[in-house]
Each structure stands twice: as structure tokens, then as C-alpha cells.
Amino acid sequence: MTAVGWLPAPVEELFGTEATAEASYEVLTVDVPPASWISALETARDALGCTYFDWLSAVDEPGRGFLVSAHVVALPSPPSKSPSQSLPPPPSPSSSSVRRLLVRTTVPHEAPVLPTAVAVYAGAGWHERETHEMFGVTFEGHPALDPLLLPEGFEGHPLRKDFVLAARVAKAWPGAKEPGESDHGGPKRRQMLPPGVPDPNDWGPLKGQLPPAPTRPARGAARAAGDRPARAAGERP
Known part of the structure; x- marks a missing residue:
């Protein structure tokens, strides 16, 4: 050993x-x-x-x-200081x-x-x-x-790995409103489920009371053909 x-x-x-x-x-x-x-x-x-x-x-x-x-x-350990020295000597690499x-x-x-x-x-x-x-x-x-x-x-x-990232599923965001939710108008951005947050229709206080969460369009197939997903009027890309 x-x-x-x-x-x-x-x-x-x-x-x-x-x-x-x-x-x-x-x-x-x-x-x-x-x-x-x-x-x-x-x-x-x-x-x-x-x-x-x-x-x-x-x-x-x-x-x-x-x-x-x-x-x-x-x-x-701090270096020892002798009475005759006004300043201690610089420490050696081993002692520092x-x-x-x-x-x-x-x-x-x-x-x-x-x-x-x-x-x-x-x-x-x-x-x-x-x-x-x-x-x-x-x-x-x-x-x-x-x-x-x-x-x-x-x-x-x-910080447990099995802790559900409830985020806004359990409680509404207390901060500023989302674009399109204020009284000043403006386009409303597309609703998407935040990463790591479960579907509110599957987990949370509104379980079973909501339609399925929106999903992103499939990548590759539509754009390969030169098409783009359709958007509602006034919706941001």
C-alpha cells in the first residue's frame, strides 16, 4: 500500500x-x-x-x-517573524x-x-x-x-432527479406578461411547451381539463420541399 x-x-x-x-x-x-x-x-x-x-x-x-x-x-502556516526583521521573508513554495x-x-x-x-x-x-x-x-x-x-x-x-419541473404548469408566471397578453396590442407569439415541463393536461391542477399541448412542426420534411409551416395572421416567426 x-x-x-x-x-x-x-x-x-x-x-x-x-x-x-x-x-x-x-x-x-x-x-x-x-x-x-x-x-x-x-x-x-x-x-x-x-x-x-x-x-x-x-x-x-x-x-x-x-x-x-x-x-x-x-x-x-504563516512564516515566523524574527524580532530583527521588519517584514517577514517571502514564503518558500513548499510552505505556501x-x-x-x-x-x-x-x-x-x-x-x-x-x-x-x-x-x-x-x-x-x-x-x-x-x-x-x-x-x-x-x-x-x-x-x-x-x-x-x-x-x-x-x-x-x-435537486433530485425525480423532481418534476412543474414551472408554469403548477403556478402562473408572476412576472411580466407574454407578448400579446398585455393591453397594448401586438402579435402573440406561438405557444410552446418549455423544455423539461410536462404537459399541463397530464400533470398539475388542470390535469384532464385542457387540450393537448402545442407541438413544433416536424423539421426537415416540409422545409426540404421548399415549404414553410403556416402561421396565423400577425403571428411572429
Whole structure:
């Protein structure tokens, strides 16, 4: 067993026999099982000097689970200053290096639960609240997993891959009106379904009450023959 990147010992000795490590783009990544999540963060802080907490988040990986990641950093020690020097000497390249560590673990979709890291890194509190909101990962022992970004009463977790992009299907756009919908006249542009938004007749509060959503004309066939799709009077191309 050999050490990976800037690790002082093999990853198995530092983070446990089930841990793996790889280094790329000046970031050292260590993957551990969920049961070793807190002990891995403690090792990063105490044994590797990663005292700076940067961020914590997750990624929804279909078929695998939620990949929770914490990015921590070991900052270089400031150079010592002797009494006879008015300014400290410039640091050497070795003493000015910043060591970046990404600790990751995967929790299943069926039970996305991890212990909170607030006792190890106090700054993880806000990040865990955001990850709980966006992905539904529960951090046991967190002092207050209260809503952080989403409005009160919001249902679901927006960054999950199975979250429906309801957009204007569930609620009308609260901003400016579409062209042709104001009182100042003007042509109304062709209605099209936004990408990623389901048919409002198939999903939403008006399910089964609307005609099918408009579709774009087929490409290639009509234009190959020199024809263009017909438009209503005053309709923009």
C-alpha cells in the first residue's frame, strides 16, 4: 500500500480499510462508507490539518444514491517573524502550498441519512440545511434542520432527479406578461411547451381539463420541399 497524493500514509491506515483515494486537479478525493463519515472528517481535521471548512453538498446519482461531499482545506502556516526583521521573508513554495481534500460518501435513496458534521466543522450547519432542502438528506443530530432557501410550505426536493419541473404548469408566471397578453396590442407569439415541463393536461391542477399541448412542426420534411409551416395572421416567426 502506498500513499496517494499528499497523504502521509496509505488511505487504509488513515480512513479505514473500506476507504479509497485518488488525486486529480490538485484535489485529493477520499471515499468512505457512511458509517465512517464523521471519523473521516475528524481525521481530515486532526491528522491532516484540514481546519478550513469550505462547503458541503450532494449529487443525486440514479441507481446509486446521494453522493454527499465535503470540501475541506489545509492552509499553509504563516512564516515566523524574527524580532530583527521588519517584514517577514517571502514564503518558500513548499510552505505556501494549499492542500485540498474532498471527503465523500454515498447514502441510498431509500434511507438518505447521515450524522451531522456540526461538531467537527461548525460551518457545516448551513450547508447541511441546504442539502436537506434540496436533496432530502437527513443529518441526524443537527441542531435545527429548518428551511434555508425554499419558501414555507414548499413540497419536494428540487435537486433530485425525480423532481418534476412543474414551472408554469403548477403556478402562473408572476412576472411580466407574454407578448400579446398585455393591453397594448401586438402579435402573440406561438405557444410552446418549455423544455423539461410536462404537459399541463397530464400533470398539475388542470390535469384532464385542457387540450393537448402545442407541438413544433416536424423539421426537415416540409422545409426540404421548399415549404414553410403556416402561421396565423400577425403571428411572429
